[in-house]
Amino acid sequence: MKTNCETVKNSLGAWLDGELGHADAEEIRRHVEGCPACSGERRRLERVQVALRGVLETESSRVAFEPFWDGVRRRISEERPRQARLWEWARPAFYPQRLAWAVPVAIVFLLAIFSLVQYAPGWRWGVNRGNVAAVDSIDGHGFNVAVLRESKTKTTVIWLFESQEEDDEASGEPTAKEPSF
């Protein structure tokens, strides 16, 4: 009988919770009805459960809705700036009306970039940007000389010759026959 009571006590909670199969539940029910010790155990278990529920129900009934909701709302409003604000800022751009404007604007922008690449010398998205041809100086001991820098490694010197007779006639001054460096 004692062993039987021990077995029943181990399953009493599950039986009260309705978690046992029909056959087991029936066996325990019959035992509990005829056993004062197990019947008392059952009452104690139920009393614990009722008391616990009573405490929690009483306590929760004291909580008013407004202060509770205020706490939830505060959290929501603090959270919104982080996630919703970014989306709220970006969302209008995706409205159909805005998209209708955005498409031609994007086409014009792309055409402008394409034209810049085609017609602006040296403007190639940063590629070879250091190789812009430029006239550095004009100096050649009295002669006109153009120093054309095409890249960091390539420099072309262009001599700008003038007609010697025309110079002599115009100035009447002796001039060097050849440039000397």
Added chain:
Amino acid sequence: MDLSDWELVQRCQNGDVAAFQELVARYYRKVYMVVLGILNHRDDAMEVAQEAFFRAYRSIQGFKGGSAFYTWLYRIAVNLSIDFQRRQKRGPTELRETMDEAVDNTEGASSANDPFLDLQSKELGQRLVAAINELTPDHRAVIVMRAVEGLSYKDIGRMLGCSEGTVMSRLHYARKKLQEKLGPYL
């Protein structure tokens, strides 16, 4: 016209905060009750219950209605409570005076006429709160979920991520411990 939970959820998913407020109004007491049962501390329970609703609001876009809204919310609240309880090592409970009142309410007329029973019930309440405090969060969670919500072992196991056998074992252990602590008062 009363909207169903799912209709309110759908409104929330479209950014209607008022619909979420209605959901909070429906369930805040139940959520608070279970959180309080696990934490056994009013202020902490208030914080965690509010946080549970906030997390639900934040994740509501991902809620597809596979389970009832309350089941989903309840799972968030229970998991938050257990995590919170594990992080915090609280001292003595502050709910003893509540227990006196609760036992008054639940025992009702039968104890009102019997001062000895009344005194015994109040004593039981105080002891019960102290005894619950000595359980681990996992044990406390199963007994509260069962006592307060009357959830099946299967549902409790699903919420806590453990088997029905584990739920049964934890419940048995928790009840045994409570009975040991409350022995003479039961």
